[in-house]
Amino acid sequence: MSRRPPHTVTLIPGDGIGPEVMAAAVRVLTATGIPFEWETQQAGASAIGEHGTALPEKVLESIRKNKLALKGPTETPVGTGHRSVHVELRIQLDLYANLRPVKSLPGVKSRYEDVDLVVVRENTEDLYSGLEHVVVPGVVESLKIITEKASTRIARFAFDYSRAHSRKKVIAVHKANIMKLSDGLFLDCCRKVAKEYADVAYDEMIVDNTCMQLVLDPSRFDVLLLENLYGDIVSDLCAGLVGGLGIVPGANLGVRHAIFEAVHGTAPDIAGKNLANPLAAVLSGVLLLRHVGQRRAADSIDRAVSRLLREGRHRTRDLGGRATTSAVRDRLIALL
Numbered sequence: 001m002s003r004r005p006p007h008t009v010t011l012i013p014g015d016g017i018g019p020e021v022m023a024a025a026v027r028v029l030t031a032t033g034i035p036f037e038w039e040t041q042q043a044g045a046s047a048i049g050e051h052g053t054a055l056p057e058k059v060l061e062s063i064r065k066n067k068l069a070l071k072g073p074t075e076t077p078v079g080t081g082h083r084s085v086h087v088e089l090r091i092q093l094d095l096y097a098n099l100r101p102v103k104s105l106p107g108v109k110s111r112y113e114d115v116d117l118v119v120v121r122e123n124t125e126d127l128y129s130g131l132e133h134v135v136v137p138g139v140v141e142s143l144k145i146i147t148e149k150a151s152t153r154i155a156r157f158a159f160d161y162s163r164a165h166s167r168k169k170v171i172a173v174h175k176a177n178i179m180k181l182s183d184g185l186f187l188d189c190c191r192k193v194a195k196e197y198a199d200v201a202y203d204e205m206i207v208d209n210t211c212m213q214l215v216l217d218p219s220r221f222d223v224l225l226l227e228n229l230y231g232d233i234v235s236d237l238c239a240g241l242v243g244g245l246g247i248v249p250g251a252n253l254g255v256r257h258a259i260f261e262a263v264h265g266t267a268p269d270i271a272g273k274n275l276a277n278p279l280a281a282v283l284s285g286v287l288l289l290r291h292v293g294q295r296r297a298a299d300s301i302d303r304a305v306s307r308l309l310r311e312g313r314h315r316t317r318d319l320g321g322r323a324t325t326s327a328v329r330d331r332l333i334a335l336l
């Protein structure tokens with residue numbers, strides 16, 4: 001038995017493919033030998049039957065206590081029904097920074113081989129504030145909230161992250177030519193913060209042009225700094241550049257708490273079939289390990305993922321293979 005105190009982590013299996021990929025991630029993390037205590041909590045559509053709500057209060061209590069969570073994707077009904085659990089968690093726990101490293105992985109077929117960029121997305125405001133109403137029948141207003149406080153702290157996060165990880169350039173992405181006040185304020189804050197970091201280059205790019213430039217040549221991007229909605233859309237675009245949602249991890253970070261979750265959703269088309277790629281969930285676990293200072297264990301999973309992909313025999317369908325979720329999990333554990 002290890003004498004080190006365990007890391008107590010709130011585990012949210014979530015909906016759709018969530019339980020499958022999260023179970024795989026937990027098995028891989030545990031196989032590193034780092035002691036974990038997993039506190040399982042139900043949230044999402046699967047929690048409604050038992051708890052009457054998609055986000056029971058005890059889920060928030062558990063994360064507030066443990067300060068750490070590993071979360072599977074949760075389903076949000078389109079155009080009706082409950083508010084998004086992941087958006088609610090980010091707002092309630094003030095997890096203001098959404099960090100999504102997007103990197104080409106060995107052996108994964110995609111259009112590019114040299115992508116290594118980081119999406120830093122503001123996580124608490126913008127059009128995700130959930131403030132919309134019917135003005136008169138046939139006219140709906142959604143409020144895009146941009147504040148100096150949130151824009152400044154996400155900009156500072158992007159520059160601090162760049163400095164700590166030897167990143168060279170932050171590009172603030174905007175549409176301030178049209179939304180002169182809201183995106184204009186976001187840019188003003190980014191510019192002010194950029195001045196404090198002479199060692200990190202700074203530039204700005206309009207969001208539509210950013211999408212085209214990313215598709216043309218992603219290797220020219222380093223750190224992207226975006227508001228909430230642009231960050232959401234550009235994250236999926238970036239995932240597509242390196243082989244899809246099955247391999248891109250993510251972290252939601254605040255001052256006190258952190259929730260690690262992949263970029264992908266519940267993938268209802270493949271849920272319950274043992275077909276989902278567990279690597280994005282596993283790599284989100286790697287971000288958790290680094291967050292708690294377990295660098296060696298994180299490195300060893302990263303190496304195992306690279307070897308598994310190079311070998312090529314254990315790839316799920318999204319990566320052009322035929323392996324199941326559990327086969328990928330078992331091979332990864334064997335390679336640790």
Ligand code: NAD
Nearest residue numbers: 073074075076086245246264265266267269270276277318
């Ligand atoms: P999605 O990410 O679930 O699926 C998009 C496509 O990618 C699908 O074809 C799916 O099969 C594929 N895919 C995603 N993850 C995969 C994996 N690990 N392995 C293999 N293939 C994978 O996006 P969607 O269909 O737009 O959303 C479905 C649901 O997920 C919605 O209810 C949405 O609100 C929710 N969602 C939740 C989160 C979250 O909890 N953080 C994030 C995004 C979407």
